[in-house]
Amino acid sequence: MASSPSGLINQVELDTTKMWKNDSIEERIFSAALICLEGHYNQSPAMGPQSMAKVTSIVSKTLEKTHTFKDVREVLSRNLRVWIWLRRAVSAAICDLNEKSLGVRSEPFVQTKFLDITTPEVTALIIKNYVPLKEALQMLNKLMHIARNLLVTTDPEVPQDLSAAIHFDHEVYESICLCVNVTSKGIDGEMPEDEASRAKLNEITELCKKVLVTSLQQAHNWIAKNDRNKMLFWYKVLIESPDAESNPSPEDRHESVLDYPAPRSVYLRDEISNWLKRSSRMCDTAISICKEYFDAQSTEKKDQWLPHDENLLAWNYTPPETWAWQPDMYDDAAGLVSTWNPEETDKFEQDRAYGRVSHELDKWWYGARVPNSNDWSLTMYSTVDSVPQRIKECESSLMQRYAAAEPQEEPNDTIEHHLEEEHGAEWQGQTSQSAQAFAPEYDEYEEEADDDDSYGEGPMTGLLTEVPNILDPKQIEALHMIVKSCILDSAGSGLTPFGENLQQTRCRIFLATDCGRNLLREMLVFIAVWEKDEQSLIFQISSQIVQAIHENSLIPYAWMALRSPKDIISPAQTVLLRLITHLFRTALFPPKDYNPFPDTNVDDVEKILANEDVRLGKMLNYLYGLFRSRIVPECVALMQIQGEVRKGRLDPADFPVDNWDLERAKDGLVQYLDFLYTVADIYPLRQHLIDYEAVYELLKLLEGLDIGVEKAPFPGTRRNEPPTTPSTAISTPQASSSNNPPPPPPPPPPISDPPHEFPWSGIKGQVLSILAALLQPPPGQSSPGNPTVQLQILQHNGIVALLNCCLYDDNNRFCRERTQLCLKWLMDGCPDASAFLQNLVNANQGQPVARPPAGSNLTQSVRIDGVPGEVRVQVRSSSAPAGEVGEVVGDSANLRTRLDENKSRSEELVNDLLALTVVDETGKMTIAPDGDETEDDDFM
Incomplete structure (x- = not known):
């Protein structure tokens, strides 16, 4: 500013090629404003308020024109000097902002680190420099907006290359880093007490967010x-x-x-x-x-703002003798052979011969992609026989992990990681390593620990x-x-x-x-x-x-990478599963042929994995393996511990987890069941769940819920209670209005409710919906139910679990309707299921146990919780496979054996069944169906 006129003339004369002579007025005036801004933010010297107002007006007008006029964008975007001065102004502004907000002035061309600064220091600095910070952030946002707009042209590759040649992307990274430092690490903490300071702090935060958004938008346009x-x-x-x-x-x-x-x-x-x-x-x-x-x-x-030393793009415009390396000149050639020579000592040449990125x-x-790529059979490696033992191990692990003991004496949590690690090893066809290698320290699980620990492991770099x-x-x-x-x-x-x-x-x-x-x-x-x-x-x-x-083929790897040792399913895994569920819904819509078994004659695994059906089948196999090996055992273990508290065998204070952990576990389980329902609802995929005997885990969940959670009574007047007389109905509100105001509606259950009473609301309904989907006949058929699933339910004593879902439970509304649907498909074409129900009643009443004769038709209907109405179910014995039926329920002795195995609950169970069934004049059992719950006035 203090230079003499002759000095200015000498500086202008250095531009011997008169490169500015053909510039448009927009190019000249915007470049002049950028030159002024660089000097202002570099304090060489700073401009006064009137000069700053002029410059701000020019920048604002240029921003408006780049928004509105395509020809202005085209001209400015192809002017390399505009890009250079734009970067210089942005760089100076960022250096100034770092100094005034974080107390550390950054340097051009030098990457800024994330800063670890205490909140009070940054807060005081931001409030002190509020006015210049606000002005600089607003200006930086406008400049970044213009840089974003200049990339929206007819041929965006030209401004993309020009901005890359002068490394404008470096300033975008610096801008993002500045905003992250200020908003995330700078003012994340206690706010100042006075309202004026809080308002200033909030305004700077919002401006930083705007700059961050604009910088991300500029980056998106640059890479498009x-x-x-x-x-x-x-x-x-x-x-x-x-x-x-x-x-x-x-x-x-x-x-x-x-x-x-x-x-x-x-x-x-x-x-x-x-x-x-x-x-x-x-x-x-x-x-x-x-x-x-x-x-x-x-x-x-040479101009340092158009670098040529160590610039990746400099070889494009500099003489060949100055190139530090020989670039690849493949043009549009294709079919080049990639070769890897481990003996090559020149790393650059070794990578050049390989040709690929890395x-x-x-x-x-090759190791992390879909596991066990040598086996395409899709058989489930983990059988149902292993589930009970895993439940016991999980229960033991939960109790030991949270036991009150000295930290050095706490046992490691071997099960939580062992299950997932063993799963990964079996899936890879490898031997499982010692679980101790992955057992974390559990000091983080003290009550004072930050719940955010469950969202990730280690520093979030x-x-x-x-x-x-x-x-x-x-x-x-x-x-x-x-x-x-x-x-x-x-x-x-x-x-x-x-x-x-x-x-x-x-x-x-x-x-x-x-x-x-x-x-x-x-x-x-x-x-x-x-x-x-x-x-x-x-x-x-x-x-x-x-x-x-x-x-x-990296969904399994992503799932394991998102795990958290504290959670059965981490929050990130829950959302990933939700997105996977959405993927499954759209993968086979509209319906198409599905064949997950590849041609085994193809040796190239990459070609096999290019088949969408193969990837879907592999992913489903992997996710259900996790459901069997970890999700169900750990959730059922928690339910069984709840049952121990219900029975008085365990002090409620010793319950190992809190409501926060249980909510996350339930969210994950809900999402898993939604995923399984989606799969079961898609007929080509349903067979996978049938082959995996998914019925077993679903029944285990029903049994666990029945053990751990007490059924919640119907809120308000029950249907089987005598109706209130008119006088009572009128006098009660009069009494309350004359003395006290009417009571407020009951509040939702507080988070502080005892964890051992956690209700797992809605889980039964999801499980029953999946069972009903598995039991239903193929599309286009109305009957009979799926014989394989029917036999699986009988083999695993599933009727008992279903009957326990019949009585009303306010934690699981509409379960009775879903149970009715399950029983309908279970008995349709399966006389053994009907015989089981009838023999259960006969055994309790001391009557002879009998099987219906082959080929007979048995009409049944279900009555749930005493609600009138009948739905008749006709059993077609001829449609059930004869050989398989006899294997499940052979004679009355087998039925009595089943009853003996459940002797502890037989009385309660038969009473429930008697409430569900009636026997007609011919001796056949009929089941009067339930009405729709939504028809109940109390419910509405």
């Missing part, structure tokens, strides 16, 4: 349909994140997931970096623009990981769109000359790195926290992200 920019962005945020270790040793790995060794960090980093060097090709228009600017610079002093990543994926904790659903859309753009196959541009799908490669990087897995976890938990439904944009994009993971 540009594989190099996508890979560079992915590399920066997942591998070179500001809080990730930048100098790992050669053997360092990211966090391993159970038996799967993670990629070695240094190899993954170097190989992706080498791919970026080889593949950094700019479009011809951008090359000519950069070359013109580069050639106009004096040889004595050998280390591919090696990891990653530039983008904190973003879901900062933004709301409308603001965060750009983040989800970025992830989708980077990994979803349909958003890609085809195969590389080496036949590699870069979308799938980035999806694998997403799951192979700590930062990627942490980001996935936070994005999933975000859906739960904000309760997003299936119609929301966030849910829809998330389902596409899960689809991409599924296309890479």
Whole structure:
């Protein structure tokens, strides 16, 4: 500002090519404003209020024009000098903001780290610098808006390449880092006491959120349909994140997931970096623009804002003799052969011969993809015989884990990890390692522990990981769109000359790195926290992200990566399962042929996994294996411990978990049952559950609920109670109105209710719906019920569990109707089920036990809880397989054996059954059906 006129003339004369002479008025005036802003934020010197107002007006007008006029965007976006000065102004603003908000001034070209600063220090600094912070954040948001708009042109590849050539993406990362530091780590804590300070703090927070949103939108536009920019962005945020270790040793790995060794960090980093060097090709228009600017610079002093030393793109516009490496010139060639030479000492040449992005990543994926890829039979490795023992082990583990003892004497939780680890090992066809290797320390489970521990393990590293904790659903859309753009196959541009799908490669990087897995976890938990439904944009994009993971056969790996040792099902796993359920609903709609068994003559596993049906079958097999080996045993174990408290065998104070843990367990179980119902409702997939004997686990859940949870009575007047007389009905409210106000409606159960009384509301209804779906005949047939499922229910004494669901339970409304439906399909075509019910009544009444003759028709109807009305069920014995029927219920001795096994409950059970059945004049048992609960006035 203090320079003499002659000095200014000399500076202008240095521009010997007169590069500014053909610029439009928008280019000149915007560049002038950017030059002023850089000097202002660098304090060299700062502008006064009037000058700042002029500059702000120019920037605002330019922003408006880039929003409105396409020709302005086209002109500005192809001016490399505009991009350079835009980066210089943004860089200066970010350095100034870091100093005024966090007390640490960042430097241009140097990546800022995430800062660990105490809340009071940052809060005081922000309040002190409120005015300049507000002005700088508003300006930064406008500049980032303009940078975003300049990427929306007829040929977006040109501004994408120009902004990449001057490393504008570095300022985008810095802007995100600034906002994360201020909003997440800076002012997350106690707010100041005075209202004025709180208002200032909140305003700065909201401005930071706006800048963060705009920066994410700019990043999304920068990577759109540009594989190099996508890979560079992915590399920066997942591998070179500001809080990730930048100098790992050669053997360092990211966090391993159970038996799967993670990629070695240094190899993954170097190989992706080498791919970026080889593949950094700019479009011809951008090359000519950069070359013109580069050639106009004096040889004595090259512009550092258009870097050529160590710049991935510099070889495009600099002479060949200055290139640090030889780029790949494949053009549109295809079918190149990838070769890996472990003896090659030159890492760059070794990676060049391989051609693909990363050998280390591919090696990891071969092990981490859908497990046990040598066995395509889809048989269930875990049988029903193992479930009772696992329930006992889980029960013992729960009691030991929370037992009051000295920390050094606490036993390790071997079961919780052993079950999942054993599952992973069996699935891989490997021997299970010692559970002790994965047993965590349980100091975190003290009552004072932070419940957020269950949302993830270890430090949540990653530039983008904190973003879901900062933004709301409308603001965060750009983040989800970025992830989708980077990994979803349909958003890609085809195969590389080496036949590699870069979308799938980035999806694998997403799951192979700590930062990627942490980001996935936070994005999933975000859906739960904000309760997003299936119609929301966030849910829809998330389902596409899960689809991409599924296309890479990495759903099992993602499930294990999202586990939490504290939870039966972590919140992130629950949301993932919800998205998987949505995937299953759409996979076979509209209906099509389904064949999950591949051609065994094909040796290429990757080609086999390209079959959607094979991946679906494998994923279902894996998820049901988890249901059998962990979910059901742990949930039933909790229910049985509740039963011990009910029977007085265990002090309520010794119940091992709290309501918070039980709610998370129930949420996970509800979602699992919703998934199984979806599968059972899709006929081609239903057979898998029948083959796995899913009936057994469902009946175990019904039995566990019956043991652990007391049935809740009907609220208000019961149907079988005498009606209230008119005088009573009138006098009661009069008395209450004259003396005291009417009582308020009963409040919902407080969270502080004893954990041992946790009701597991609604679980019975879900289980019964799945059983009814499994029992129903194939589509297009009205009868009989599925004979295989009927026999499975009889083999596992399932009628007893069903009958225990007949009486009214306010924790599980409409269960009687669902039970009625189950009994209808159970007896339709299965005379042994009908005989079981009739013999149960006869045995209790001392009458002879008899089987209905073969070929006879037995009419039955169900009466539940004394509600009048009949639905007749005709048993067609001729439709049931004769051989199998005799195996289940052979004679009256077998029936009596079943009764003896349940002797402790026989009296109560038969009384329930007598309340359900009547015998007609011919001696046949009829079951008077229930009416619809919704017809009850008290219920309404």
